[in-house]
Amino acid sequence: MILTLGCVSAVQTILIGVFAGYYLSDSLFDEIGQRALMVSKTVAAAPSVIEGVQQRDIDELNRLATRMTLTNEALFIVIGDHYGIRLAHPTADRIGRSMADDDGDWGLRALKEGEAYVARAKGSLGESMRGKAPVIDPDSGDIIGIVSVGYGVDQVDAIIKRYSFVLYSVVGLTLLVSIFIAMVIAGRFKRAIFGLEPEEIARLFQERDATLQSVREGIIAINRDGVITTFNRTALETLGIDPETPLSGKPILDVLPESDLLSVLESGVPDFDREVWLRNRQMIVNRLPVRQGTDIIGVVASFRLRDEVDQVSRQLTRIQQYADTLRSQTHEYSNKLHTIAGLIQIEAYDDALNLIGSEVSDHQALIHLLLDAVPDPVIAGCLLGKYNRAREMGLRLHIDSESRMTDIPPDLPRDQLVSVLGNLIDNALEATRQHTGAGGIVQLSMTDLGHELIFEVQDQGPGIPEDARQRIFEKGVSTKPGAEHGYGLHLVRQFLNHWGGSITVDDLPGEGSRFTLYLPKKAKGRNHQ
Incomplete structure (x- = not known):
């Protein structure tokens, strides 16, 4: 050197x-x-x-x-x-x-x-x-x-000779100073790399890279300027980024605008096992500042998707919901067919025709309403399934005819929105059935006027005490008996926190509760964590 x-x-x-x-x-x-x-x-x-x-x-x-x-x-x-x-x-x-x-x-x-x-x-x-x-x-x-x-x-x-003597004297002195500086830099550099030879450094780098790539958690490191210096393949896969995308040298906020790594860089306080949303995915993140002496020179973050068991559980829950919907439709139509067959056998043809017409009329009215008011097939399918589920439970899901939900932001994940809406409707149906029995009504109204999407779900349950209205959104807290409850509303609150939405809970005159969900249409109103 x-x-x-x-x-x-x-x-x-x-x-x-x-x-x-x-x-x-x-x-x-x-x-x-x-x-x-x-x-x-x-x-x-x-x-x-x-x-x-x-x-x-x-x-x-x-x-x-x-x-x-x-x-x-x-x-x-x-x-x-x-x-x-x-x-x-x-x-x-x-x-x-x-x-x-x-x-x-x-x-x-x-x-x-x-x-x-x-x-x-x-x-x-x-x-x-x-x-x-x-x-x-x-x-x-x-x-x-x-x-x-x-x-x-x-x-x-x-x-020229007179000036050249001065000039070349300065050049010679500069050369000597340069050699001295080179010796100083070489000495400091050798101390900085702990006296390692280039071959040893190369070997350690290869070992570090192999170790980094073998870790099954995503890893991203930034320097003191907030620029990405290190990442592994798992990080790209976990975040859903093209594996060919070069991240080194890019500001972290250009890749992950919702990242909190810069706050850890400023505070120097480590952050462990925090649940956050990154690129529309829920993660468990650990953040640790990197120190050189007393100075913070960067931050390393490791992250993974939420427990795979939770993911499998959510998938199984959705499959179970679809199965329940199909089962309820099969059971309901089986009963209707048996009734119609009986009416025909006793030659009550007019009653059979009236029953068929009523059945067709109800479904046609609902389908026309959903086609006009909710053109999104995922949401419309969810509502149709919940409507059939309510009928199987002996209840009625009434969708306000003035509802309209056509202006849904394209970046809003439909599966998450359906999960949230389905949780609210399922809770309302269960509360209504337990309190009123058959014949109860759950009302749903929707509107996309203005700058927000608003969903209002109203049940005929026993209501929710005022001191419990905030606690019901905590994980594991439920008004229903049993340890398997208390997760639906917690997921609703997490979704709202990520997308900058809010939810209110009100008691209705008499009996029942009303959950009102607000989701902003514009991304700038969202609160990324």
């Missing part, structure tokens, strides 16, 4: 140094060129120079050129006429010769095009950065001469 970090730092430092040196050199040459150009323009615009060129006063022009050369610390200032013939030059024997001797014809572009420019060239005084500008007659606007100002490349090289 020391060699790697040292080499990387060396390469980076050297590249930066080379680039800085090149950039410094290029910038200085550009700056010197611009300076030569500015001086040449200034000299070309000086009235004394313009007058000297007009009068071809060589002595005066050479005196001016010498003074301006010293003032501007230039290598030379050369002045020529409109033919490019030198009128002023630091070397006397060059006066009267063409400036093209050094620069060629391109060096006289200022005379031909009236353009000031910068060039790098080698002349009689050595290589230099030159600025050339035309001398223009202010009265006529004609080009009457040219000024060339040069700064020696040796001057620029001296400046």
Whole structure:
């Protein structure tokens, strides 16, 4: 690691140094060129120079050129006429010769095009950065001469060497500091990994991954920023997520908006065996903060679906309900058929027809009501089954003809809604039968107007004492005798807590109770746990 970090730092430092040196050199040459150009323009615009060129006063022009050369610390200032013939030059024997001797014809572009420019060239005084500008007659606007100002490349090289020494000294010092930092980082890293070698770390990682995948509970871990760092296949299966979905690096709230892992991250308080809803599934969750010293650096959660026995029990209960419905329908229609057969045998044909018509009429009316008011086949089927169940018990389930339940949110699980509604109706039927016997009535009304789904179930039972109205929703608490009761309303309350709903219990005038269920249509009103 020391060699790697040292080499990387060396390469980076050297590249930066080379680039800085090149950039410094290029910038200085550009700056010197611009300076030569500015001086040449200034000299070309000086009235004394313009007058000297007009009068071809060589002595005066050479005196001016010498003074301006010293003032501007230039290598030379050369002045020529409109033919490019030198009128002023630091070397006397060059006066009267063409400036093209050094620069060629391109060096006289200022005379031909009236353009000031910068060039790098080698002349009689050595290589230099030159600025050339035309001398223009202010009265006529004609080009009457040219000024060339040069700064020696040796001057620029001296400046570059002076700065380069400082630059490369800093580069060398930076390299040494980088190597020292690499040694410090390597030492700290070795202590952080408990002195393990890379091969040992790889082996431990493989063992950890195998252990993680072998656990039959879902496991998800987040870091201090709430980002998922670890998960296993069971977590994906339990949550119903596509196994190919990459969870690492995603914020936990993007995957599980209802998760409470962030609250555990903030409080540092572990949470064990808590029943929650995740992705519309009821889970048993354990959450444990991960600490490094006194700091909380993450949270690990393990979770599983509620006891498989409970799941099997609920499935068996639903199957039993379907079986009871079929049995009640079979029993009821068997009785009806026997009655009709008897009426036919005694030749009471009109009574038989009336009984058949009444039977068909009642069922047709109920079916038409359900088709119009409850288009959802799952809920309609549940209500039809409960209607037949009530008739078998000698009771009557009356569904309000003004009921309407057509605007059910698509994300509301129908099986859970049916389970809740079925529990309420079953409780009402049982309470009515025990209190009134045959002939009792259980009334159901539904509405989806407004922002909520409202179900109202009214029985003719003995009523519920006020001090027991909240306790009946606790697990194992029931007004019925026997240890097998006390779970239906508990499941109702759990469903409502998850979906942000509520339920009220009221005593009716005389005898009986009314359970009113409220479910919000919008997901934002739900209270995820």
